[in-house]
Amino acid sequence: MKIHKYDTVIVGAGGAGMRAAIEATKRSRTAVLTKLYPTRSHTGAAQGGMAAALANVEEDNWEWHTFDTVKGGDYLVDQDAAEILAKEAIDAVLDLEKMGLPFGRTPNGDIDQRRFGGHSRNHGEAPVRRACYSGDRTGHMILQTLYQNCIKEGVEFFNEFYVLDQLIVEVDGVKKSAGVVAYELATGEIHIFQAKAVVYASGGTGKFFKVTSNAHTLTGDGQAACYRRGLPLEDMEFFQFHPTGIWRMGILLTEGARGEGGILRNKDGERFMEKYAPVMKDLASRDVVSRSIYTEIREGRGCGPEGDHVYLDLTHLPPEQLDAKLPDITEFARTYLGIEPYTDPIPIQPTAHYAMGGIPTNVEGEVLSDNTTVVPGLYAAGEVACVSVHGANRLGTNSLLDINVFGRRAGIAAAEYSHQHDYIELPENPESMVVAQIENLRNSTGTERVADVRRELQETMDANVMVFRTEQTIKTAVEKIAELRERYKNVSIQDKGKRFNTDLLEAIELGNLLELAEVMAVSALARKESRGGHYREDYPNRDDVNFMRHTMAYREVGEDGSETVRLDYKPVVTTRYQPMERKY
Amino acid sequence: MATPVLDKVEAESAASPYITVTFRIRRFNPEISDAVVWEDFQVEIDPKERVLDGLHKIKWDLDGTLTFRRSCAHGICGSDAMRINGKNRLACKTLIKDLNPEKPITVEPIKGLTVLKDLVVDMEPFFQAYRDVMPFLITKGNEPTRERKQSPEDRERYDDTTKCILCAACTSSCPVFWNDGQYFGPAAIVNAHRFIFDSRDEGGEQRLEILNDKDGVWRCRTTFNCTDACPRGIEITKAIQEVKRALITRRF
Known part of the structure; x- marks a missing residue:
């Protein structure tokens, strides 16, 4: 086991992680831990564009963009956060251009813009050209440009380091972040990264579905690491199904x-x-x-x-x-x-396609341990986080925007925090949970196979909690997931080695998916209304009286070791827009 | 009623699309043995599926120790460049039907980089060459308030080389690189090209000097292996020639 010390540790090297890293490296000694080589991250698969009211090709302004974001999210969006997103979008695009991003251009050399779903002129009058793009590989160009600028800034990467545990220490009754535990894929070695500030930017959870645009590696690792340490997950029932996937x-x-x-x-x-x-x-x-x-x-x-x-x-x-x-x-x-x-x-x-929910944060990227309390030293940005700028349904082009705006904010905030604070003492045997997890899997003589359990999970998720849901289908999913979680305890792997053990990696990832699938299904069951990406056929209408609030899901462990999901709710921040019927 | 599930009807269709294909894979795990072995696996697969699907079937159902990198599975992340039937390709972009499924499909790691386990190679030298060409926009003077201007024609000038996904299929198909790992290799030159021919960039001279090195562009013997290997269809050899020409004329 090795112990490292950094001011700031960033988990994940997609768009949000690298945007945060560029800022954090300028201000503090920073390490980026990433399961994949940075340019392999799924930001690169984003195609269409990044929204910003530049008004380069027609009249537009950030207030229209804010409204579209709030309406697109079916009024579950925190409106203060949406306003920041839309306002800072303009600089976020210009920053990328200055970093070298090859945007498409208008005949007079400005950044070109095109139409995208849900983005409108003057509160829904007609589609507006707001998406800045680079062909149909905008995400690829953002990922490459950010990686190039990480090289320029000398960002320190730990490639193929898989973060498995978030170290939380209670100091004077306050939960604080002390660092993370990572597994080095090449060697099987465990590393402790003690850090004053930790930023999660590890992406989504889409792989619990079968038909998905998500990469094999999108298994909710950051969400699971935080959830297991008692932190809540917000709005996990809201998942976006992109209309046009290849059949x-x-x-x-x-x-x-x-x-x-x-x-x-x-x-x-x-x-x-x-x-x-x-x-x-x-x-x-x-x-x-x-x-x-x-x-x-x-x-x-x-x-x-x-x-x-x-x-x-x-x-x-x-x-x-x-x-x-x-x-x-x-x-x-x-x-x-x-x-x-x-x-x-x-x-x-x-x-x-996309998890609207995730680790709850405020607009500075600080992670919350309940509706209002910040976890000092812990940050999250991008798809892993829930600010919430996407509410119940994200607009297209707002995720490439989200990673840039809130990745930047989280990187700056984390580095500033690490300047002002000292290290928290590591808990005793900080590696113990990870060692136990790995040894259990490596030594297991169980009869279940990872691939079978994962396949059944994906099938039940597709069948029961996809575009249309009912109480009955969600209950079916909840029961099936419980069965699969039980069977997971009996999973064994064939590769017992230390070197590049991707068999072990997939088993750990499956554990994360199962835990998060349960949170999603339980959250969906309790939400007896239809809003954005969560559509209940038995409750086809939006119910603002009872459900215009965020779901907060907590992991509860009983005295007998049994796990349950406890649900609580958090009010939506409403500033200028009162909920209206949503028509397009 | 739940969301329609597509697979229900599939089982009833009369003619099964599945065929049996042999994958012949180069195995190496120094934790167990220093010897390289070729191992055959029989897999039931739809010819419209990808080589990556075949590798997954092997890993998930037959032998969990088989090790390879992969992520997006549709040719954009660049993780799964491999040598398939003797040619560098992405496993996720190569369909079984486009190979000859009658014969065993050979899969081995890309060449010229140290093999760490099975199909996994050490990518560090590859990324080092990339970093060495200063792959970032270099500008002088104050930043403008708004975006830098660039005409659509100037933007088009370097479009082809912006497509690179750093998969290393090109560099590891280059005979010069196989013989001399010090050669920058096609991918690094492609990424230098992407900035040298970007009208906003002012670091062209510096990059050209780097590539004027004995391990730079002059090592290229225009065998076109790189262009053939590129899963993104980049005209790599042409890009290298343009860099050579820029070195001679100092015009770019």
Whole structure:
């Protein structure tokens, strides 16, 4: 075991982690611990754009952007945070440009902008061009640009270090962060990183679904590490299903395709979104479009012999436009489906995409241990966190924005905190929980296989807590997850070695997914209303009287060692917008 | 009613799309033995699936010790460059049907980098070469208040080389790199090109001097292996030639 000491430790090297690292490294001695090489992070898979009211191509302002974000999130958004997001968006884009990001340009050399779902002129009048983009690989360019600037700033990376535990110490009755415990994949060695400040930026949890746009590695590691140490998780029932995943595979096809003029069609060739969202049509918010697609499928208007998908039609767009603006996604269609998007529509279905919920933070990125109390020295940003700027449904292009705005804020706040405070003494045997976890898995003679348990988890999640939910389906999921968690105790691995043991890694990841799936399902069961990405067929309306509040889920351990999820609620911050009916 | 599940009907369809394919994989685990062995695995797979799906079937159902890197599974993260049937490719972007499934599909680690275990290589020398070309925007003078201007034509000039995902398929397909690990390799030159030809950048001279080194661009023998290997379709050899030309003419 090795012990390291850093002022600031950042967990994760996607967009939020690297944006935080650039700021923290300028101000404090910083280490970035990352499960993957930095450029492998899933920020790179984001395609369409990053929203900011630059008003480069038409009239726009941050207040319209704030409103769209609040409305898009079905009024579960904390409005003070949304206002910061929209205001700081402009500098966030300009900062990236100055770092070298190759944005698409207008004829006079400004950053070009395009339309995206839910972004509108003057509070919903018509779509507005707000998304700054780089072809259909905006996330790739953000990830590369941030990594390049990390090199420039001399950021210190620990690549393929997997953080497994968050060290929390109670000092005078206050829970404080003392550091993290990490597992080095190459050697199997355990490392303690004592740090004055820790920033989680470790991404989402999408891999508990089967059809998902998420990478294999998105297993909620940061959320699980904090949750297990008694910290709450906020709004975990809210998960976004992106309307246009490649049929059966779930690979993302950007909303930018519809921003460029692409149209969704059912088996009769009908542009069905006109029925569900007369103004915004195909560019309504993602939850609305995903539900509309499944409504078409259920009512027998789906495409293909099994009627289980609809089409994304780009055939009316000039091939030059597709080549210039959407080269990657058209290539995905060719590679994975053997379809030529110039001439044939692309079969799509909604795909599990983004966790709106996560580790609760305030607008400085400080993690909360309840509705109001800050955990000194602990920060989170990006998809792992819940500020909450996305509420019940995130708008497209707001996540690339979120990682830049709140990654930057968390990096600055963490470094400033580490300047003003000293190290917290490490607990006795800080590695003990991780050692026990690893040894249990390595020595297990159980009969269950990781792949089987994971497959069954993903199947039950897809079947029961996806776009449409009812009390009955969610209960089915809760029971199944409980069964799988029991079976997980009997999981064994074949690779008993220390070197690059990805067999062990996958087993640990599965443990995280199971725990978070349970939180999600239990949170969803209790929310007896429909809001944003959480749609209950048995409660199809939004219920602002009883449920305009954030869910806060806590892990409770009984005296017999049994685990349960305890739910509490937190008020939504409302400043200028009162809830209204949501129409697109 | 729950969300429609797609797989229900699949089982009923008469003709199974699955075929049996042999994967022949180069195995190496110094924790157990210094010897390299080739191991065969039989896998039931739909030809429309990816080589990565085959590797997962092996790891998940047959042999959990098989070790490889992967993440996004659709050709954007650059984790799973491998030598498949003797050619560098991404396992997640290579469909079984595009290989010859009648014969065993050979999978081995990319060449020229130290193998750590099975298909995992030490990427550090590769990233070091990348860092050495100063892959970041270098500018002089004060920053403008708003964005720097760039015409669509100037933006287009370096578009191709911005696509790089640092998977190392190009560099590890280069015979010069195999023989001399000191050579910067195609990926580093591609990323230098991305900045040298960016109209906003003012560090071109510095980067060109770095690449004028004995281990720089002049080592390239234009074998086009890199261009063939690139999963992003970057015209790498052309980019290297443009850097060579810029070194001679000092115009870029």
